[in-house]
Amino acid sequence: MKEDFLLNMGSDGVTDRLKRLSDLFVYQTRDFYRNNGLDIEPNWHMIFRLLQEREKMTVTEIAEAIHHSHPAVIKLINKMKAKGYIDSVQDTEDLRKYYLSLSAKAIQELPKLERYWAALSEALMDLMGNHLRLLEELREVEERFEEMGFNQRAEKILNTNRLPDSPSE
Amino acid sequence: MKEDFLLNMGSDGVTDRLKRLSDLFVYQTRDFYRNNGLDIEPNWHMIFRLLQEREKMTVTEIAEAIHHSHPAVIKLINKMKAKGYIDSVQDTEDLRKYYLSLSAKAIQELPKLERYWAALSEALMDLMGNHLRLLEELREVEERFEEMGFNQRAEKILNTNRLPDSPSE
């Protein structure tokens, strides 16, 4: 068990630990796919699920649904298109819009993919100790974030700390 | 309050939510630094802390301490060097090693930086609801990860699911 300096940093280490853990999941999921001969990327799962439910969506709608920037969605979708998993059809009324949906190939492969996703899902629950406390804590922070950003909270604290304190330097 | 599809995905959405939250912290911390005229990046904080405690360390030692790859540390350190925050001295006995330490400029700026880090730290506690439950849940998952990777867990589950089930397709 190697030393982990981020643990010493207490809450100040949380940002990096969140990313570090997320990265571990991503890299190992990619490994898992490759070892099992699946030609998909880890972050495509949410797009599959989304388009399974909604049938067709525009780039902007997807970006809003998953709370990511639209360029992030465009890059993701372009790779899925290149592999033939996504169909794109221009809206006849609003020429700016393109409706994205799962291709025939994607739908055909779904049953196979589902089996691997089920294994990943079980492994995840296993790793979380078969409870959802991490999710719950995450949700709490996400909710507070919506009330007021980290940014503004820090700025506010900086100001209140500054006034009663020394006006020096 | 906009819809968030990742919440619908339950535990399958956790990977992306961890990264999404971490990114929010990073981007808003960068904003905070820029608004206050500080010429540093968010992920430099842990390096400052580490070198404050250990005085001097090699790239490899830093990489091990924070559980990142060594190329990640090299990139990070090179940027800090470019801004004059890091000194590098070659070991006289082992010419492969370079001891990294905080520069005079870095040490001189520390008191100023501490005030901003204190504000960020408070803001973080605020956002976490003044408890450390998120950290505790995170720690649990990190520990289980050390016992067995996500990868192997998924592979194992895949195999046990396969045997008693249909050998079809």
Add this chain to the structure above:
DNA sequence: ACAATTTACGTAACCAGATACATATATTGA
């Protein structure tokens, strides 16, 4: 009806991780 604004998609440039590969120096071992 047409100018001004907003919306949708796309691109460029940046940050931050990882793995794979390369090179130089140390260490090991027959």
Add this chain to the structure above:
DNA sequence: TCAATATATGTATCTGGTTACGTAAATTGT
């Protein structure tokens, strides 16, 4: 002692995210 192996740093290329900027189409409003 010298060949083989291991270690330390560095580079290239991939992933994934962001903001800033650009262009075309739709909507708003006078």
